[in-house]
Amino acid sequence: MTGWTSVDELVAQIPDGSRLALIRDGCGVAMTATRALLRRGVQGLELVNVPTGGMQTDLLIGAGCVAELETSGVSLGEYGAAGRFADAVQRGAITLKEATCPAIHAGLQATEKGAPFLPLRGILGSDILRFRSDWRVIDNPLTDGAADPIVAIPAIAPDVALFHCPMADDAGNVWVGRERDLVTMAHAAQTTLVTVERRYAGNLYDDATLAAGTLSSFYVTAIAEAAEGCKPLGLPNHYDEDEGHLRAYAEASRSDATFAAYLDQHVMRTEVA
């Protein structure tokens, strides 16, 4: 833990070309930090969606920040298709590593456990496998010769994990609550950057109830305060998503021109509270 910092300083710790792990919608998407990252003009990111993406991924792709994307799916949910994602894939503008949700979880858990891969059932017969030359089909070694093919999912090792949580304490411990995927991401990533709604006065480990939902500062590189840091997405128990904004974004994401206008108006102008 290097300490508490500003959102701009936080995203300065995401080098161009980083393999960047991002959590799915509704579990702590760091949107304020993402806008700061876009303003910085980050380049060549290799995104890992954990395990799916939404507006955040679509924004980064639309702004030309993404070289590669590993995902199980990108959409704007009930607001429709992620237009910049679909456009970039169709134009071949990004390298797409098509996956399925539990494979991304397994890949991160492999890194968490120091294993080169985890075996995963299912998948066989899916075209996903045909296009994932890094995935291997092996024979279950425990069957003593009977055929039992299973897919070996290679470890996914992000350089950086970025997410948003309700609170963190002065020592840098972060309260993730039920969102245990954030723990896996932090364990698997070299650098973990977190924005939070607020500072917690005291040490989260001093309260046995809070400790149960706490990620230790040991795994956290830096933290910045960002009230309403998921908006226009929501943060459970804190605020709902901004439906009007998301509907407008879905519209904007349909073409380069409307996306550029959105980016200029809602991202590139300095964040105002």
Place this chain on the structure above:
Amino acid sequence: MTGWTSVDELVAQIPDGSRLALIRDGCGVAMTATRALLRRGVQGLELVNVPTGGMQTDLLIGAGCVAELETSGVSLGEYGAAGRFADAVQRGAITLKEATCPAIHAGLQATEKGAPFLPLRGILGSDILRFRSDWRVIDNPLTDGAADPIVAIPAIAPDVALFHCPMADDAGNVWVGRERDLVTMAHAAQTTLVTVERRYAGNLYDDATLAAGTLSSFYVTAIAEAAEGCKPLGLPNHYDEDEGHLRAYAEASRSDATFAAYLDQHVMRTEVA
């Protein structure tokens, strides 16, 4: 969840011959339930220590209830050796599946994930591997031919998991707090039996802070109230272990005769508050 019941009814759901997963000391060892199980005269248990054992395992072995034990180690900690365990091993009275801690975690996580095995680094060169004919050395399939041996740990599938927690609610949700190994055990086991210090009034999921440390009733077969249910072992944030009792047990465990006297005095007579 079949519901709240008595400790005796709870342990009635552990059939003779069950593969029974037990948590390590200090994390919620269900000692009151274990005494009830001993009084019932359970036979032929296949214990899985998660990942180590102490007095609970030694008691069950000493009383002749155990046919097989998978463990990474059994001891009474600072009170010394687990006498009945050592004696049973030396006499060949139990089948011992010698393991190492992360292998037991990996085996349970394999079952949790529906995988037939998980690969685990280390171990190669240890005699543990020589005596575990069920473990296999495979070549890492991702190296494209370069030798990289790694051990495949088979899934461990307990019939029953038994542990003790601070509280559970009427619906059967259990607050495990930081003891996430209990979650893995419950996910991996067919039947999960829990004793708790007390009933929580309300639903644990209605409080976002408590929800973060909650195991759903979905994974829980039955619950019984057992105040001080870990004693003479301790439960963090609730009570310390009873040092005098544990010292006396360590003495008693040194021989069949002294153990028999302990068993009669402290276990076989009906539990009195």
Place this chain on the structure above:
Amino acid sequence: MTAFKKEELLIAAMARLLRGTRHIAVGVSSPIPASAALLTRRLSGGSTRVSILGDPSNTFWSDGGKELFDCAAQGRVDAFFFSGAQIDGSANINLVGIGDYPQSKVRFGGSYGSAFLYYMIPRIILFRPDHNARVLVPKVDFISAAGTSPPEVWRRGGPHALVTGKGVFSFDRAVGRFTLESVHPGSTMEEIKDATGFSFDVAPDLKETEPPDAETLDLIRGAVGGEIAATYPKFARETLGVAT
């Protein structure tokens, strides 16, 4: 017979397919499947558990997003719903794109968990309200998840039925083919044949899809509507007539 909406017919038809399940999980953006699951729970007297992704009052997950997949892998999820941009006669589903991969002519979100859950959950119900030959194709352009597997592939789950806006099909995993079991009121078998891009069998006792009876309609519009309103207020209000 009480008048009913198409959505109510579909909810009742799917609930019949879910009978006897202990645990039904429902993905996001699925008001009709979620309503069918909640109706099943009502009809079971509460013994069927329902998990609706995205609805905190109907989920018990506390181990992250991986828990659904682990739970299914443990054999603890009995039923789930998939849609498909394309579905073919072998029950392969395509959630990825139309045309040659990767630079598809039309690109959808992605396969999500289908490539795992299809193999793990015993009763997968394929649901696609718009029944036409663009959706129900001879062969999908991209197999997100395969309908059947060769015998050496470990598989607990798979396609159980296909429910569309025109009828209900069962799926025989051994044969690898759909069988039309019932035709919704207002549709005909000829119409279904014309609108289906793959060949299928027809049940010898082909029936009309049983309309929801008055009691079921009361449940759908009452208790189920009230519950579904938490996640899908617009659907509950506009389709089920719930005052929200």
Place this chain on the structure above:
Amino acid sequence: MTAFKKEELLIAAMARLLRGTRHIAVGVSSPIPASAALLTRRLSGGSTRVSILGDPSNTFWSDGGKELFDCAAQGRVDAFFFSGAQIDGSANINLVGIGDYPQSKVRFGGSYGSAFLYYMIPRIILFRPDHNARVLVPKVDFISAAGTSPPEVWRRGGPHALVTGKGVFSFDRAVGRFTLESVHPGSTMEEIKDATGFSFDVAPDLKETEPPDAETLDLIRGAVGGEIAATYPKFARETLGVAT
């Protein structure tokens, strides 16, 4: 020079071996290693993190018992301590039993996490206060964890040093042998040779183990003693003279 106890010498000697580590983990029933780790943290100005299993005020684990092993596997634990019922000249350790396995003449607890951590943690310090030929043997009866591995075995960690009641050895993983680096005050090299069942090399600049200076003793008896008292009150009181 201030008078010091043997335990204080061992604490100071082990702290020298831990210099520069970012994260030291200590197992249960290890008051001297835990004290050495806490002394290292003090001397680092707090930049070294110490995790003491079983001491809630010095642990950050919130992912269950598996977290220590995962953490080590991630390369986030730099140093750890092992004992051994037997230790041989190749740094193999035996925590299982004396005699033929499984019905050993003497049975110990088991290998615990050693068969994994020995391969994962760069600086494993073997610690055995009683230095004699029954413990330090030519070949262990059961290899709980191997001191060295063939080149094709992935391995980040391994034996770094052996600290006994008589001296300090380094271990060369390439050669697979111990080298006696220093002899504790009051012992001699001859005495060590007689009490060691395996052959070892002797450092050309063999020294006397450096005694703790006054400042270090103050730290051990003061700040470190106060911290260790939380887990080992008896040790803090009786050995370090802490008023508890």
